[in-house]
Amino acid sequence: MRRIGLTGGIACGKSTASRVLQSAGATLLDADVIARELVEPGTEAWQHIRDRYGPECLLPDGSLDRAWLRRRVFSEGTERLWLEALLHPRIRAEFLQRSRALEAQDGAPDVLIWVVPLLLESGYDRLVDGILVIDCSRDSQWQRLRARAHWSDAEIAAVLARQTDAAHRRAAAHWVINNDGGEAAFAAQVRAWWDSLQSTPRTPS
Incomplete structure (x- = not known):
């Protein structure tokens, strides 16, 4: 089974690309x-977070208040x-365990798409056979993030600063799909990439 990493900056369109690939029959x-x-x-991780920050980090249903937590962690580096x-470490261990389980099952697909936002930053790039980068301009990222609830300009800047430079992602990529146009055009590009990948079984060079 080939492992193909799908990554890109925040708000570049990874979720949309994932939905298109799933609808085309890909395993992600x-x-x-x-x-x-x-x-x-x-869960164990939830308990650790609750113990550290107290009830103010939780919503009324007991789930994490992600907006509150994001503001807290990006305002304080420690x-x-x-x-x-x-x-x-928990995400990586669970991710690799599930990947091995999928690869070992009867009738395993020929390709497994790893959707990992921090693929390069977290070293997953060394474990895949090819990298697809979903890319867009910084202006597009800002516009999309501003449209999301509870995202201030300071939060957007902090999140973008934590991610690998777009040029570095493109340099590491075997394929790049740009998402600065409309959703229909972007979906068509993703489907065309998937069709091409299936017809070309070689590991990319």
């Missing part, structure tokens, strides 16, 4: 989905480092 493993599962109420140290 998403690090963000695993991260959300690992902090569901009652808190961000603490949260990353808590979550990143």
Whole structure:
């Protein structure tokens, strides 16, 4: 089974690309989905976060208040480092365990798409056979992030500063799909990439 990493900057369109690929029949493993599962109420990671920050980090239903937590960790570097140290090893272990399980099952697909926002930053790039980068301009990122609830300009700047430079991602990529146009055009590009990948079984050089 080939492992293909799908990555890109925040608000570049990774979620849209993932939906298009799933509808086309691709098998995906998403690090963000695993991260959300690992902090569901009652989990070990959720308990650590609740113990550190108290009830103000929770919504009325007991789930994490992600907007509050984002503001807290990006305003205090030590808190961000603490949260990353808590979550990143757990996410990686669970991600790799699920990947191995998928690869070992009967009738395993020929390609497994790893959707990992911090693919390069977290070293997952060394574990894949090819990298697809979803790219867009910085202006597009700002516009999309401003449209999201509870995102201030300071928060946007802090999040963007934490991510790998777009030029570095493009340099590491085997394929790049730009998402500065409309959604229909972007979806068509993603489907065309998937069709081409399936018809070209070689590992990219």
